[in-house]
Amino acid sequence: MSKDLILDRVSKHFGSLWAVHEVSLExxxxxxxxxLGPSGCGKTTLLRMVAGFETPSAGRxxxxxxxxxxxxxxxxxxxFVFQSYALFPNMTVFDNVAFGLxxxxxxxxxxxxxxxxxxxxxxLRHYRERYPAQLSGGEQQRIALARxxxxxxxxxxxxxxxxxxxxxxxxxxxxEIKRLQRELGITMIYVTHDQEEALSLADRIVVMERxxxxxxxxxxxxxxxxxxxFVADFVGTSNFLDCRRDRAEGLVAFGDRLLRxxxxxxxxxxxxxxxxxxxxxxLLETPSELGGREPRNVLEGEVETVTLLGAVVRLAVLVxxxxxxxxxxxxxxxxxxxxxxxxxxxxxxxxxxxxxxxGRG
Amino acid sequence: MALARGRPAEIDWSLAHxxxxxxxxxxxxxxxxxxxxxxxxxxxxxxxVIQRSVAGPEGVTLANYARYFTHPRIxxxxxxxxxxxxxxTVLTVSLAFVFAYALTRTTIPGRGLLHTLALLxxxxxxxxxxxxxxxxxxxxxxxxxxxxGADVNIYGxxxxxxxxxxxCFPHALIILYTTLSAVDTRLDEAAESLGASGWRTFWTVTVxxxxxxxxxxxxxxxxxxxxxxxxPKVIGGDYNVLATEIxxxxxxxxxxxxxxxxxxxxxxPAVLAFILQYYFSRRNYALISGxxxxxxxxxxxxxxRAFGAFCWLVCAMILLVYATIITASFIKLWGYDFxxxxxxxxxxxxxxxxxxxxxxxxxxxxxIVGAIFSLLVAYIVEKKQPPGARLLYLRAxxxxxIPGMVLGLAYIFAFNRPGVVFYGTIWILVIANIVxxxxxxxxxxxxxxxxxxxxxxxxxxxxxxxxxMTFRRVLFPLSRVAFVSSALYFFMTSMVTISAVIFLYAxxxxxxxxxxxxxxxxxxxxEAAAMSTLIIAVILAVFLLxxxxxxxxxxxxxxx
Numbered sequence: 001m002s003k004d005l006i007l008d009r010v011s012k013h014f015g016s017l018w019a020v021h022e023v024s025l026e027x028x029x030x031x032x033x034x035x036l037g038p039s040g041c042g043k044t045t046l047l048r049m050v051a052g053f054e055t056p057s058a059g060r061x062x063x064x065x066x067x068x069x070x071x072x073x074x075x076x077x078x079x080f081v082f083q084s085y086a087l088f089p090n091m092t093v094f095d096n097v098a099f100g101l102x103x104x105x106x107x108x109x110x111x112x113x114x115x116x117x118x119x120x121x122x123x124l125r126h127y128r129e130r131y132p133a134q135l136s137g138g139e140q141q142r143i144a145l146a147r148x149x150x151x152x153x154x155x156x157x158x159x160x161x162x163x164x165x166x167x168x169x170x171x172x173x174x175x176e177i178k179r180l181q182r183e184l185g186i187t188m189i190y191v192t193h194d195q196e197e198a199l200s201l202a203d204r205i206v207v208m209e210r211x212x213x214x215x216x217x218x219x220x221x222x223x224x225x226x227x228x229x230f231v232a233d234f235v236g237t238s239n240f241l242d243c244r245r246d247r248a249e250g251l252v253a254f255g256d257r258l259l260r261x262x263x264x265x266x267x268x269x270x271x272x273x274x275x276x277x278x279x280x281x282x283l284l285e286t287p288s289e290l291g292g293r294e295p296r297n298v299l300e301g302e303v304e305t306v307t308l309l310g311a312v313v314r315l316a317v318l319v320x321x322x323x324x325x326x327x328x329x330x331x332x333x334x335x336x337x338x339x340x341x342x343x344x345x346x347x348x349x350x351x352x353x354x355x356x357x358x359g360r361g
Numbered sequence: 362m363a364l365a366r367g368r369p370a371e372i373d374w375s376l377a378h379x380x381x382x383x384x385x386x387x388x389x390x391x392x393x394x395x396x397x398x399x400x401x402x403x404x405x406x407x408x409x410v411i412q413r414s415v416a417g418p419e420g421v422t423l424a425n426y427a428r429y430f431t432h433p434r435i436x437x438x439x440x441x442x443x444x445x446x447x448x449x450t451v452l453t454v455s456l457a458f459v460f461a462y463a464l465t466r467t468t469i470p471g472r473g474l475l476h477t478l479a480l481l482x483x484x485x486x487x488x489x490x491x492x493x494x495x496x497x498x499x500x501x502x503x504x505x506x507x508x509x510g511a512d513v514n515i516y517g518x519x520x521x522x523x524x525x526x527x528x529c530f531p532h533a534l535i536i537l538y539t540t541l542s543a544v545d546t547r548l549d550e551a552a553e554s555l556g557a558s559g560w561r562t563f564w565t566v567t568v569x570x571x572x573x574x575x576x577x578x579x580x581x582x583x584x585x586x587x588x589x590x591x592x593p594k595v596i597g598g599d600y601n602v603l604a605t606e607i608x609x610x611x612x613x614x615x616x617x618x619x620x621x622x623x624x625x626x627x628x629x630p631a632v633l634a635f636i637l638q639y640y641f642s643r644r645n646y647a648l649i650s651g652x653x654x655x656x657x658x659x660x661x662x663x664x665x666r667a668f669g670a671f672c673w674l675v676c677a678m679i680l681l682v683y684a685t686i687i688t689a690s691f692i693k694l695w696g697y698d699f700x701x702x703x704x705x706x707x708x709x710x711x712x713x714x715x716x717x718x719x720x721x722x723x724x725x726x727x728x729i730v731g732a733i734f735s736l737l738v739a740y741i742v743e744k745k746q747p748p749g750a751r752l753l754y755l756r757a758x759x760x761x762x763i764p765g766m767v768l769g770l771a772y773i774f775a776f777n778r779p780g781v782v783f784y785g786t787i788w789i790l791v792i793a794n795i796v797x798x799x800x801x802x803x804x805x806x807x808x809x810x811x812x813x814x815x816x817x818x819x820x821x822x823x824x825x826x827x828x829x830m831t832f833r834r835v836l837f838p839l840s841r842v843a844f845v846s847s848a849l850y851f852f853m854t855s856m857v858t859i860s861a862v863i864f865l866y867a868x869x870x871x872x873x874x875x876x877x878x879x880x881x882x883x884x885x886x887x888e889a890a891a892m893s894t895l896i897i898a899v900i901l902a903v904f905l906l907x908x909x910x911x912x913x914x915x916x917x918x919x920x921x
Contacts, residue, residue, distance in 0.1 A: 053819055072383075073822045077375045080823040086816035090838040099834070100824035106372060144820075151825060152374045 003029045003064045003154050005050070005187065010059035011211075012045050019045040021211040022059065027155075027189060032181050034202035035191045038234065042211040043191045044159055050189060051080050051157050063155070074103075079148030079156040083163050085140040087132040093119070093143050094128045100151035118146040121180070138169040145180065155187045162197065174201060195235045199223065207231050229273050229356040238275040238354070239324045245272055250350075251296075255320060260294045262350040266357035273356040278314065278327035280352035283336055284345040294350055299324075303342045317344060381827045388745055392753065395738055399756040402796050406771030407763060413621035413774060425622040435606060435619075439626055442602040445518055445593070446586040446630075449525040453582050454575060456526065457533035460675060462567075463668040465541040467660040470669070476538070478676040480531045481683065484900040486857040486874040488591030489893045490527040492881060493682040494520060495596060496689050496890075501696025503685075516598030524592040527682060529585050530675075533578040540574025540645060541567075559664075573645035580638035588631050588764035590860040591874075595881055603627040604860065607766045611864060617774075624767040635762035683897070689890035705891035710883060711876055717895055720873035723790050724855035731795040731802055731851030732844050738799075739806025740836070744818070754803070761800030765860030768797055773864050785867045793865055794855040802847045809843035845911055849904065856900055873899075 005027040012020040020042040027033050035043035048054045050061060052073035060067050068076060087096050097115045106114075119125040122142040132140055141161055148156060158177070162170045178201055181188050192198055198205050199219040207214045207222060207230075215227045226232035229240065243252040245265060251258045252265070252272050265272055284290075284298065301319035308314075313333040315326040326346060328336075338344055373379070415421050430436050460479060464472050482490065498505045498515040505513045515523075552562040568575075590604040597605060603623055610620035660668070693700045708714065735757075741747065742754045760768070772793055776784045783789050813836060821831040837844070859874050866875055873896050880889035 051819075051823055053823075072381055073819070074381055074825045074827065075376050075379075076823075077825065078823065080820065082816040082820065084814055084816050086814065086820040088817060088820070088835055090835075099821070099826065103825035103827075103830060104372065104374065104376060147820075147824070152372075154375075 003187070004062075005155060005189075006060075006062040007046075007050075008060040008062065010046070010049060010056045010061060012042075012049060012054060013057050018211050020049070020056075023208075023211075023213050024059075025206060025213070025216065027187060029154075029187055030185045032178075032188045032190065032201060032203045034198040034205045035189065035208060036195060036198040036205050036235070037193065037208035037214075039193055040210075041208040043193075043206075043208050046208070047157050047159055047189060047191045050155070051078055052076050076155075077151060077153050079151070079153035081141070081144050081148050081156065081158040081161045083160040085132070085137070085144045085164075087140055087144055087147070089132055092129050092131055093124070093135075096132070096143060097147045097150050099147065104151065114150060118150045119143075121149070122146045122176070136169075137165050138173055141165065141173060142176070145177070149180070149184070149186075153186070155189065156181075158188065158190045160191055160193070163192075163194075170197075177201065199235070205235075207235060209234075226275070226354060229275060232275040232354055232356070237278055237325060239278065239281070239322075241274040241276075241322070243272045243274055245270055258296050259348065259353075260296050260350040261353050261355060263353060263355045265355060269357045271358045273358060275354040275356065276348055276352050278325040279312075280349060281324065281326045282347040282349065283315070283326060283328060283332070283338070284347050285336060293347055297348045297350060299346045299348065301344060301346060303338050303340050303344055305340060306338060315344075317346060319346065376825050382829065384828050387828055388741065388747060391737065392741055392747060392749070395734075395741065395753060396749075396756070399753075402792055403756065403760050403763075406768070406775035409774035410621045410624050410767060410771045413618055414625045416618070425618050426626075429619070429622050429626065434601075435623070438601050438603050438606040438623070441518065441600060442587050442604070442627070443630065445521050445525070445602060446583050449522050449529065449586045450579050450582045452522065453526045453529045453533050454537075454579050456675065457530055457537050457578065458571075458575065459668075460530075460672055461534055461537035461541050463672050464538060466567075467665060467668050468658075469660065469665050469672065475672045475676055478679060479534055479672075481679055482527055483531045484853060484857070484897050484904075485683075485686075485893065486591055486859055486877060486896060487528050487589050488524075488595045488859065488874075488878055488881070489686055489897075490524040490682055491520065491592040491596035492877070492886070492889060492893065493685040494524055496685045496695055496886070497681070499696075503696070506696065514598075516596055517600045518597075520596035520598070521593045521600065521602070524596055525586045525589065527679065528589065528592060529582045530679075532585060533582050536578040536581065536642070536645075537571070537574055540571045540577075573641045577638055577641035577645050580634045580641065584631055584634040584638060584762070587627065587634070588766070588860065590766055590863065591878060594878060604764065604766050607770065608863065611770060611773075617770075620770055621774075624764070624770055627764050628762075628767055631764050632762040639758070686890050686893050686897075689887060690894045692887075695886055695890075705887040708888055708891070710885045710888050711880055711892075713876065713888065713892060713895075716871050716876045716892070717873045717899070719787060719870055720856055720896070721899065723787050723794070723870075723872060724852045726787075727791045727794045727855040728848040728850075728852030730791065731798065732848035734795060735799060735802030735806045735847055736840060736844055738803050739810050742803075743807045743810035744813075744815075744836075754807075757803045758800040760796050761798075763797070765793075765797055765858065766863070768793060768861050769864035785870070787870045789865050790862050790870060790872065791855075793861045794858060795851065797858065797861045798851060798854045802851060805843060805847055805850075806840070809840050813839050841911075845907060849907060852903060853900055856896055 007023055007025040009022045009024050010020060011018065011022055023046060035046060037043045045054060049056050052068070052071060056069055061069055063076070088099065091099070094115055097118055098111050101111045101114060116125055119128060122145055124139060124142055124146070127135060127139065127143070132143070135143065161177070162173055165173065174197060180186075190201060202219060204216065205219060205222050206216050209230050215222060215231045222231065222235050226235060232238040233240070241254050241259075243254045243259065246253050246258055248258075250260055250262075252261055252274065254274075259274070261274065290298070299319045301317040301324065304316040304318050304323065306313065306315055311330060313328045313330065315328065315338055317324045317326055324346060414425055415423065417424055463469060464476055494515055495502065497503050498513060500506065502513070502515070505511050505515075552566045553559070557565065588604060590608065593600070593602045593605050594608065601609065603626060607620050607623045607627065610616045610623060689695050690705050691701055691703070692698070693702050693704065706713070738753065738757050742750045772789060776789060778784075783792070817835055817839070818831055821835050826834065857874050859878055862872060862875060863878075866872065871879075873892055877889045877892045877896070880892060
């Protein structure tokens with residue numbers, strides 16, 4: 001029997017507030033799952049229910065084929081890593097990592113080698129005798145990881161573990177966590193509001209909003225085929241166009257003009273919301289330079305700002321009253337530079353659209 | 362990597378077979394126990410007092426209250442209490458405010474020493490000030506009779522007020538010091554940079570921003586003075602206030618009904634002042650939490666001289682009180698024969714060393730039990746928050762409002778009956794002291810628990826530690842500093858309190874502070890001074906001992 005973790009219509013309410021609403025999910029053994037969503041979406045509450053810090057109001061949580069709703073946290077042996085590190089300030093690094101081993105009344109002679117093994121794993125053995133306050137935030141979180149892994153947990157739960165750290169250390173520790181997960185083959189559930197973190201870490205991402213699961217899937221699926229305008233907006237960046245359905249097949253009205261859309265439109269509703277990623281928008285040399293493109297989908301506008309985002313250059317182009325973001329690679333930008341005030345022509349490929357019912361929000 | 366899963370195989374990583382104590386099985390009985398204790402030792406006794414005050418031969422009657430207000434001598438005690446308390450409050454808070462301002466906002470030298478000296482009156486019973494005043498300004502007073510040859514009568518309301526100012530000064534200073542050191546001085550600088558004069562800045566910025574602290578200190582002092590028994594008893598002469606009137610009615614005239622009536626009347630302003638003090642201190646702390654203390658500019662020379670002179674004068678007076686008491690304990694007969702002697706320390710008029718030993722026992726037990734109990738209540742209220750936690754909190758904080766005299770009287774009614782085995786033993790005194798001072802212990806405990814993040818406890822349980830291990834290895838070590846200061850607080854108050862125990866002692870459970878009162882009453886001023894000196898010495902010695910034993914560890918904890 002594999003040690004899968006199953007959430008079956010799990011809900012949690014605090015008074016009249018539904019923090020988590022009927023979430024169902026299977027986490028396979030060894031899988032890396034991210035709960036992603038804005039603050040207050042219920043992702044942390046869901047994680048805390050898995051840890052046993054909160055009890056579900058309805059639904060079941062199963063692990064290894066057993067319902068664990070009412071199992072106390074001690075008996076779950078799930079490691080937990082906190083945003084605040086939660087190292088015991090009154091103990092040395094060694095005693096912190098040994099804490100779970102001592103709780104298991106493991107023979108003294110076997111504790112030290114195990115602690116050292118874990119400290120080696122996070123590369124901080126030389127800090128054995130230090131106190132947490134003497135370490136940097138990143139080092140503290142690595143000790144917290146070692147402490148959570150020391151008791152050989154079957155699942156490691158991480159609650160925004162990198163949110164309190166500087167950007168550089170965040171990226172470094174992100175790769176460390178991924179490495180640990182690969183090496184140990186341990187199941188991890190990782191809560192974050194940072195889409196970049198989720199996209200780079202997870203085998204599977206669970207996007208949550210207002211207590212409900214909006215979409216579940218691999219990073220590529222979530223990014224390429226967001227199932228709702230919320231996901232399209234929250235994961236990555238999207239331009240939104242509020243359109244109306246047109247009588248003609250495959251066309252929608254955007255203001256006073258028609259756009260061709262490759263995807264099928266929703267079954268009903270007059271309003272249609274189109275989303276397109278900034279990198280899917282093309283910048284044309286001239287409005288006439290079509291080369292087999294759909295002539296309806298060319299929009300003209302004026303460049304407002306040009307922002308360098310590292311490998312990518314982002315233009316903000318005013319089209320009518322809408323601001324459209326366009327991402328160009330450095331090479332594309334070099335070939336066709338643009339400055340604020342320039343008139344440009346944008347091409348929105350029909351197959352680049354994501355289509356959602358109704359107006360947004 | 363060598364970290365193969367499940368190795369070593371025989372370790373029960375999952376803890377599946379370990380039996381854990383369900384937290385609820387500890388929490389609910391503990392809470393029920395605490396509730397029961399608070400009902401038995403607070404609610405029930407206080408209700409007894411109220412009931413006695415309205416009990417008549419034919420059921421409930423207000424006859425006692427009618428008698429109180431129609432009897433001119435007794436009725437005057439209420440107005441006297443209000444007058445003495447009001448005047449003492451205004452004087453104490455004004456002096457303490459200037460002192461706190463000098464300590465926090467000026468750069469006069471020796472601020473650390475001044476601060477320590479100003480807090481000295483905390484370690485003495487509330488009648489030592491009055492005793493010293495009599496030595497200095499009484500009929501045979503050193504200053505009045507010997508130096509000036511004047512015939513001044515210090516007994517009466519002015520004597521009470523002066524003693525109370527000395528007694529209450531450190532209490533007001535603690536609150537105002539915290540307030541003024543936390544209020545943002547950048548506001549003052551902003552006001553000055555806009556062209557306001559120093560004086561104008563003081564009145565329009567500094568004072569308003571400290572207003573909750575001033576209100577909080579004022580109501581605390583009012584409560585302290587109106588409930589104080591020691592000073593008015595010693596120096597009041599025939600100027601009777603409510604607290605001394607309770608004593609007259611109960612001990613002098615055996616009139617328990619009238620004693621209860623006066624008690625209820627005393628409780629009204631005392632409880633009111635406490636509630637207001639509590640309200641303002643909450644607003645004050647909401648205002649001052651976690652602000653940085655910016656750099657102070659050097660104070661102008663003239664201002665520095667004035668503040669320095671004021672502060673050293675105040676400290677000199679405080680030292681004079683102590684020096685007088687200590688000197689009086691080592692000379693033959695104050696006012697007549699100033700030959701040095703150790704005679705008073707033989708305690709011929711009282712069994713002094715035995716009394717001191719009883720006090721020490723009561724205070725050590727009270728310190729430890731009080732600290733444990735308040736930590737437990739704080740833990741339940743702040744960390745566990747079960748249903749009813751709010752009620753528990755109120756129960757624990759309310760006794761601070763109850764005057765010690767009233768609590769003592771209430772305990773007579775509640776526990777002076779057959780079958781109550783602890784009545785007449787030191788335990789009734791221990792309990793009375795803990796209950797009387799519980800609020801501050803609990804509030805300090807809650808403040809400490811608030812600082813311990815919830816995630817530490819969760820980290821502990823997710824690592825497999827049970828409730829007891831979590832408490833022993835994580836929560837208690839992180840509360841140790843708070844625990845020790847709480848224990849010292851209960852120890853100190855138990856050593857110096859008079860009002861809560863005056864009705865409760867038996868011949869063999871007389872405490873040192875009570876003994877001072879009784880010796881003074883019996884005209885044994887020298888021995889009273891000797892006993893006061895011993896009390897102060899014991900408290901200072903215990904403080905020093907704790908500092909030496911735990912100091913380093915305690916500081917490491919705060920730093921680490």
